[in-house]
Amino acid sequence: MKRQLKKVTSVCLGAILAASLTACGGNSAQQEPAVSAPVQNEQTAEEQKATESMESQASADEQESLWDLSGEITITAWNSSYTAIVEGADRFMEMHPEAKITVEQVADNTKLFTQLTTGTGVPDIMQFQNRDDLTAFDKYAGSFLDISDLMAKYEKDLVPAVIPLLKDGDTWLAAPWDVAPAMLFYRTDIFEECGVNPEDIKTWDDYIEAGKVINEKTNGKTKIMGFDYNGTSSFDMPLIIFYEQGGSFFDESGNVQFNSDAVTTAFGIFQKMIVRPDRALCKAV
Structure with a gap:
């Protein structure tokens, strides 16, 4: 059974790696996973026992098939995702010695877009940012594999907001890696030395005022x-606040709205932080 995953976004590593590789053996038909059907009220205890026995055997057969995987796939990814995928791929290959997984580190998807356009050199599994998925699905329609059979059973466990970014209509074309959580850490000793109580910070204005105090007291x-x-975070950092405001780059009619209240608020907050470079509350990195 050969199943070539030429174009899949992101990773649910175990499930997709298993589905991407070739199951050993002479069976040319894809083995479907066992499905546990609800027991009807009129089913006798003996019939129920027989049903459970068949389901148990089917599940055992399915698990056994997962231990006989072979073939080669290529994955592209960047930053910490690359490192995590390499570690996962190494463990997977230890479990399945006949499988070969090549993980390539890339800076971004620039090369990938060229590959998708030409149809050559496309990896089997590729990393995307959630916000880029729908653009890729539209621009390279037909280039991504339908993985609905893999993802449907996980839908109930996913953060609802991310699901529309992974599908084209009702068809799953990507699996989620994360939902990009964001947080701020602070030095408790510095806050204490400067007399700033983090519990008093409720708004971004509070945050900026606390920063002024800390900046002044630490010279x-x-x-x-x-x-x-002027680098990556000059867009990504305000984008976090933009989304926090419920911002969207398009209105309900699909028109671009770069002058929305959310955009003004997000960049206005950072403007307050860097309005005077000699007294900036942000440090250029």
Whole structure:
């Protein structure tokens, strides 16, 4: 049974690696997973026992098939995702010696877009950012494999907000890696030394005022945030606040709305932090 995954976004590593590789043996038909049907009220105890026995055997056969996997696949990813996938792939290959997984580290998807356009050199599994999925599905329609059979059973366990980013209509074309949680850490000793109570910070304005106090009392040595004015974080950091405001780059009619209240609020907050470079509350990194 050969199942070539030429174009799949992101990873639910165990499930997709298993589905991507070739199951050993002479059976040319795909083995469907066992499904536990609800027992009807009129079913006798003996019939129920027989049903459970068949289901148990089917499940055992399915699990045994997962231990006979062979074939080769290629995955592309970047940053910490690359490291995590390499570790997962190594463990997977230890469990399945006939499987070969090549994980390639890339800086971004620039090369991938060219590969999808030409149809050559496309990896079997590829990492995308959630926000780029729908654009890729639309621009390269027909290039991604329908993985609905893998993902349907996991839908109830996923964060609802991420699901529409992984599907084209009712068809699953990607599996989630994460939902990009964001948080701020702070040095308790510095806050205590500067007399700032973190419990008093309820809004971004409170946060900025606390930063002013800390910046002043440490003679400008301590900033409240690392922020690259002209690099990646110059977009990503305000984007977090933009989404927090419920912002969208398009209105209900599909028109671009870069001058929305959410955009103004997000970039206005960071403007307050860097309005005077000599007194900036953010540190350029």
